[in-house]
Amino acid sequence: MKIGVFVCHCGENIGRTVNCPEVSKACASFPGVVHSEDYKYMCSDPGQNLIKQAIREKHLDAVVVGSCSPHMHEKTFRKACASAGINSYMVEIANLREHCSWIHEDINQATKKAIDLMRFAVERVKFNQPLETIKVPVTKRSLVIGGGISGIQAALDIANAGFEVVLVEKEPSIGGHMSQLSETFPTLDCSQCILTPRMVEVYQHPKIKLLSYSEVEHVEGFIGNFKVTIRRKAKSVKEELCTGCGLCAEKCPIKKKALSEFDEGLSNRPAIYVPFPQAVPNVPVIDRSVCTYFKTGKCEMCKKVCGREAIDFTQQDTFVTEDVGSIIVATGYKLYSIDKKPEDSIYKGYGEYGYGKFKNVINGLQFERIASASGPTSGEMLRPSDKTVPKKIVFIQCVGSRDESKGFSYCSKICCMYTAKHAMLYKHKVHDGEAYVFYMDIRSGGKNYEEFVRRAIEEDHVNYIRGRVSRIYEEDGKLIVKGEDTIAGLPVVIEADLVVLATAMIAQQEAPKLAQTLNISYDKYGYFQEAHPKLRPVETNTGGVFLAGACHSPRDIPESVAMGSAAAAKSLVLFGADMLEREPIIAKVDATTCAGCFYCQKVCAYNAIEKKEIRDRLGNLQKVVAFVNSGLCQGCGTCNATCPSKSIELIGFKDDQIFAQINAFAEV
Amino acid sequence: MKNLKAKDFKQKLIAITSQDPAQCYQCGKCSAGCPVRDFAEAPPNRVVRYVQLGLYDKAMTSPTIWLCAGCQTCTSRCPQEFDLAKFMDAVRELAIAYGVKSADKKTQEFHEAFLKQIENFGRAYELGMLIDYKLKSKDFFQDVDLAPSTFSKGKLSLLPHNVKGKQQIKKIFKESGEVKK
Amino acid sequence: MKLGYYPGCSLNGTAKEFNSSLKEVFAALNVDLEELNDWSCCGATSAHVTSHILSVALPARNLLIAKKQGLNELLAPCAACYSRLVSSQQELKLDEKMRMKVEDLLEEKVTNGLQIINLIQIFQKIGLDKLKEKKQVDISKIKAACYYGCLLVRPVDIALPDDMESPDSMEAIIKSIGGKTVDWNFKTECCGAAHSIAHTDIVEKLCKGIIDNAQKHGADVIIVACPMCHSNLDMRQLNIIKHYPDHKPIPVLYLSQLVGLSMGIDEKKLGLGVHYISTKPLLEKIKSDALPTEVKKEVPAPPVSNDKIKKGVEA
Structure with missing residues (x-):
């Protein structure tokens, strides 16, 4: 194997405490290294050209770059190498900046450490194998959880871009807290006046499927391919028959027993009610905890007055499943x-x-x-x-x-x-x-x-x-x-x-439960956690799940709207391609040695381990083994470390690669 | 005013109270709920401010530290969970240790008179304490009208009760004196 | 039931009626009190306001005596003593340096396990049902304002397991003996405590505020469980009467005195004759055969003239 080594000065960042030419010189003598050089900015265009040129001229099989953290420029160098004809995964980065120059002062010692780090990477790359990115299909539909202003904004943006949206709201009406406000700062314009047109737009939009009085029960699948089970709570009113005339609420004899949620307990509402006049959908629900019929079996006043026979006391909660490619959480x-x-x-x-x-x-x-x-x-x-x-x-x-x-x-x-x-x-x-x-x-x-x-x-x-x-x-x-x-x-x-x-x-009381359903993180207060506080503010650690509005942290209306649009944009990015490409760094089970103990399944944080039946040619069940769902696996390596029979390998971080590194260290 | 070594004061304060005055964000809730607030020129939160700014002499000479009744209302309501009552105790203790002239002599004299009885007898001897206090404060006429009825109710004993384990108590007081040096 | 007893200095002097009423009540409840041998002062307010080591070591001496005497539970009826004893115990548990210093001074090892209880807790322990059983006298004609002051409810981590802002454990005890209580706003406001002598004026003003609020809400008597609160509210009421001619005196009783009254214990034995504010009208009201006075509908007060925002010391 012909290996090329490239040492970056990172301006003064590495060069100040690491003698880069000396590192390059030392690397040239490592077994397998046929090319070694250093340069001021390896990530710059001329720097990348040096790499490409060396690949072509010396027919390199693998490349090791000593530079900043792979979080920064691994992609850059992989692309450069790929364009010169070697597989992206035949590139290794030795972190000479964060792991060496930034944290040390003594030049001699730092240089010595840099040479060691380079040697480990060279030994490792010898065991690298060419890999191909994984491609998965994308369902171009979105689920928005929460019909407040943030969720409304996200749903409208996605729908207006031409993709279907399922909007789930747990209350009888969308609108959220904004519908309760009188005026808004800093312009003092009427809150309902600016909100209700959006609510109506949601209701009328052909691409939006509104599921009010509903809650997300269960989520499976992965980015681009989620399967969501939604509980549709029994309204005791047939939505398709109701005209929203309001006669039932008017005649309901229960007037004082329930406090109005919409008026924050300052007024009362009947047992059958719509939360407020502009509610969307304008369909009442029966609050069974106060309804006389549900308590005593008598009354049925609403049923008697309803000309459309829309009242249905026997209604039960139902469940629907929806296939979506992205999920936007806007639970407020x-x-x-x-x-x-x-x-x-x-x-x-x-x-x-x-x-x-x-x-x-x-x-x-x-x-x-x-x-x-x-x-x-x-x-x-x-x-x-x-x-x-x-x-x-x-x-x-x-x-x-x-x-x-x-x-x-x-x-x-x-x-x-x-x-x-x-x-x-x-x-x-x-x-x-x-x-x-x-x-x-x-x-x-x-x-x-x-x-x-x-x-x-x-x-x-x-x-x-x-x-x-x-x-x-x-x-x-x-x-x-x-x-x-x-x-x-x-x-x-x-x-x-x-x-x-x-x-x-x-945070909403049920937020931690929802976070567990969606497999996203939350902080000690129950606010959902973003993937990166600066650069990935609306993404979560689970691919395809995005955040909008005050479920993330306290937000005002403009910010909630902006976040709703941002989350919508992130979904649309996902829908821009038919197939989704992702890193091939995932776990792989060796079915021949897997004993089917499923310890891996217990430790997997991403529910990526599935059961697979192995059958012989006649169709007789031989054994059940673990199988990694490549869409869900995040390549964390926990299963790999847990497997008692060493039947799971993490591609790109295989045992022989890691051992080569450790052995190189032991040789020092 | 003694020239105080700034570091010394703050270190000692933190050592006694196990908390850093930087914790206080000056919201004033302590002062708002302080029962003696109306009688203090500097509200309690300002005494903390003095310490935050390094104005230790101002803190130690403030009458507020002596007015504090130790009721702990501030401590129990503080949004930053800063124990202000403990802080006040410590500033007072340090003021005595540094020999700062008290801005509220009467209160200091009262406490000294009270503790002297304990040092001498092991228990509070109220009559002795009152005499001692009056000699110090020269406030002879306060409460004289209460004296006859108090005696007749049997609430003031004429002789102190002597605790047998006085040596132990003397030792504790000696140690307390050492600490102050 | 046998219980260690730490009376503290006040109960031997200015608060002797607290001591006597408590002993009577516990005798009636078959609780033996075993007084701590050669106990000494806990240092009270004066120790903790001037010297940290004093405030820990003085109570510690008594804690060690209790252990030596083989006591597991120690009743400290005075709220201040209770607070100092528990604080010291807490400090010795948490601060190793301090513990070592105290052990050095007292030449003895500090051990854990002693449970210190105050008056309210001991009643809770005996059981409110038991108090109810012992009830002989109807005290429902009087309305009591339960005053907790500071040290029964603060600091929250060592005081009563009750709500610091709106406690109700004393009310529960009084209700169990058939008494009536009022809902008022100054249950936990400070009376000025140790300032009684050096700053009588401050104590007077604070007590006036507390008493006024109790009376405004219809109280006939203020109930306390702390000798300091008692001496401030009872004795200093004489100053209030002097300076506020309109002031209507209100008796201040220890919780143990009221419990004693309900048990039919002799007034003298309960020390009801040694108060500065006479308890006679109250006792007469309890005995009166007249039906309990109807709660008068409170007439809304005229708009407060002093409507401007109160600022400054003199406002």
């Missing part, structure tokens, strides 16, 4: 509540703010409902306890957020902005009212955001007080808010009529 967030938490919760409640026992201490979403024209007060600024106009209102930021003692360390990011918006909306409705905002820092990074906050302070004269509130208690119908102005260094006590807490955004 939940608001942290200050209520007392169970012992095992990772969060604690706010006893100092009353654990939610004061009616006039509300959260941000409840304030949105009070401020909204479609809300329980029709947009009139009235406090919950006695429906009077609050003349003095206190907003408290960072409730939960940035509070280690309650279990959080992160900043919820959007609260500074929505609190400024709330204070403004209040001042616009109650001109003689006083608004106070307790804040720790004002984080208003974003286009026109800082200007918006200044407007609240300078034009609407909202009183901003820097400091956290220590306690809230109720006395004679007033809420006593005890704070400190840390700028003036003075105590502040406000007797408020209404207190609005900017409670933290937290």
